Amino acid sequence: MELCEGCEKMISAVILAAGMSQRMKEAKLFLPFKKHTIIEEVIDNAKSSKVDEIYIVHGDDVDRWRRIANTKGVVPIYNSNYKKGQSTSVKAGMERISRSTDGVLFLLGDQPFIKSNIINEIIDKFHRTDRASIIVPRYERKRGNPVLFHLKWKNDLLSLIGDQGARSIFIKNNDEVSYIDFDNKFYNLDIDTKEDYRDAIKVEKKVSK
Numbered sequence: 001m002e003l004c005e006g007c008e009k010m011i012s013a014v015i016l017a018a019g020m021s022q023r024m025k026e027a028k029l030f031l032p033f034k035k036h037t038i039i040e041e042v043i044d045n046a047k048s049s050k051v052d053e054i055y056i057v058h059g060d061d062v063d064r065w066r067r068i069a070n071t072k073g074v075v076p077i078y079n080s081n082y083k084k085g086q087s088t089s090v091k092a093g094m095e096r097i098s099r100s101t102d103g104v105l106f107l108l109g110d111q112p113f114i115k116s117n118i119i120n121e122i123i124d125k126f127h128r129t130d131r132a133s134i135i136v137p138r139y140e141r142k143r144g145n146p147v148l149f150h151l152k153w154k155n156d157l158l159s160l161i162g163d164q165g166a167r168s169i170f171i172k173n174n175d176e177v178s179y180i181d182f183d184n185k186f187y188n189l190d191i192d193t194k195e196d197y198r199d200a201i202k203v204e205k206k207v208s209k
Helices: 038-047 062-072 086-094 114-126 151-156 167-174 194-208
Strands: 011-015 053-058 075-078 105-107 133-137 147-150 177-182
Touching: 011 038, 011 086, 038 053, 038 062, 038 114, 038 147, 053 086, 053 151, 062 075, 086 105, 086 114, 105 114, 105 151, 105 194, 114 147, 114 151, 114 177, 133 167, 147 151, 147 167, 151 167
Parallel strands: 011 053, 011 105, 053 075, 133 177
Antiparallel strands: 105 147, 133 147
């Protein structure tokens, strides 16, 4: 890779938090985690990283989301179309990010183990390379999240439809992707079911010892 010495690239973080929690059958992002909630842990991880601004795309229960966003100092974005799939949240975030942004990092609201050190390594990789415009983490060699896109992909991200995530873009453009490897798959744990939640609590207790 070619180095981009002295480059100052602005990074926007967009937290996708507008899912319907169909498998959990309750608002999973508000479930207790550590001393607050799952979504607050995700926000705090982003806030303690090198990202320059943070947006959180949410669905209903607007007042509660606004209170959380105001308390945490992040920008809430209400996605009235969230039931039409994740692509609507990606587009809602892309339409609001700063015009001076160079890269957009998409975080999932149900992944509390994506700590600031992981985010920072992804950002550092983005800063260091000129040729790769998409940075994708792998956990024990399996692709995961969060993914960082150069703003050159804005139109492609705005063209996504339905429940199609941004993954389809880097799968089609593998020559633009740079991977970064991490050695623990639990970092990429997302909480979709009650069993996932129980596993997450067990993992947190173990890593907190």
